[in-house]
Amino acid sequence: MIDLPPLPELPAVSYVMPVLNEEDYLEAAVRTILDQDYAGEKEIVLALGPSRDRSDEIAARLAGEDPRVRLVENPERDIPAGLNRAIAASRHPVIVRVDAHSELTPDYTRLGIRSLRDRGAVNVGGIMRAAGSTPVQRAIARAYNSPFGLGGGAYHGDGTPGPAESAYLGIFRREAVEAAGGYDPTILRGEDWELNLRIRRGGGLIWFDPELRVTYRPRASIGDLARQFFATGTWRAVLVRRYRGANPWRFFMPGGLVAALAASLVLAMLQFLGVAPWASWWSLLHLSPAAYALAIAFAVTTLPDQRGLRDRILSAIALVTMHLSWGTGFLKGIVRGGGRTVDRSRA
Incomplete structure (x- = not known):
């Protein structure tokens, strides 16, 4: 097992988020972070890829309104590279990965820190609950939330607390991420599972806590869903x-x-x-x-x-x-x- 010092009562938290063409969801995602009921110190690091929409403009406005929001460039555009850049620019002992199309419940950080401390885990994740606003997006969300859609991952259902092979997003001890070498920039999908595998092989405990809940906004068209899942399947094969x-x-x-x-x-x-x-x-x-x-x-x-x-x-x-x-x-x-x-x- 990884031998880490105990967490203080309110460790400072760095939220890291890769951003690419997320104008419809970015502000809501950042607001749910700023609205966390966690009393510890917080910072948000947005890794900005070469977006073709208003994502950079929205990010700049959010950073101007709140000094806790910081921006770094991600010219490679890929998610693992953006996460590594955001982590390198961050400062705090707990790292919370957030996606720009996800929304955290207000108690997400507080409950996640509690699980890290109580379970001796180095990464904690909870339930991803997909939601849509159009008939097609709602259908895609229903498929996401069903075991017939994405299979047996605990974070797609209700599940019971316990050790897990991976975690959706993740609330990490920084030491564990650094010991594993961060995200592998050559794995362009499935990067979470791959990082968590290396953490587990290094003796770290990944913990699933169903009290942690995240709303996920899936793709809004069948064509985009097909492109997303083709890439996901390709990179799962690379992991195999x-x-x-x-x-x-x-x-x-x-x-x-x-x-x-x-x-x-x-x-x-x-x-x-x-x-x-x-x-x-x-x-x-x-x-x-x-x-x-x-x-x-x-x-x-x-x-x-x-x-x-x-x-x-x-x-x-x-x-x-x-x-x-x-x-x-x-x-x-x-x-x-x-x-x-x-x-x-x-x-």
Whole structure:
């Protein structure tokens, strides 16, 4: 285990946030930090990528209004590089990662500091609860919040407190981040899981506390969702190639689904052309799309907050987009690696 001195009662906190094309969400995210009910000293370091919208203007105004908000440049634009730049510019012993499209509950920092102290953890995370404002974004949020959408990560459900493999965002002891070498700038998605793996291998405890809650604003269109999940799947495959057995089994499921559906499609084409017989054991491959369609239909019936047929159709589209985009990216990453595949969904 990492041997760290006990935290003081109210340790000073540095919030670090990468920003790229976040004009619709940035101010709300920063306000939820400034409104934390935590009595200790606070600073916010925004790492500004080359945005094409008004993000830099909004960030400059926020910094001008409150000296606790500080700005650094992130010319590389990538999230891990921005986080490392913000951490390097920050000063305090507790580091809280925040995304510009996330909103913290007022007690988030206070409860997180308590967990760090009480559990002897070096990183604490809680529940990500997605929320949307349009019919499509609400459907995407429903898919995010469902175990049928993102799988078994504890922070996508309610869960019970306990040790975890990773944490959503994270409230870190600075010493643990520095001992692990910070975020790996060559991992452009899945950087949280990868950093937490290195922290755990160094003896640090990652703790899941469901009392910590963050509202996440997902992508607002199906096209952006597809781009996001293709990049995510690609970089999950990179993590599988690099760390092999350390990866949970759920990482492999979307890629297996896409491979099975593709095999069924190819077989169907060969059968229609008369190259392959219909009456053969190979036809069992067609059970894959049938079983998947039934699974999606069942999943849609379990999702809350749906009003009518349109919401159910949008929910199904969101789930299928997540699965197939992630799985296609995963297969690409297994074969070719990550390359310069990046998430352009907020560009």
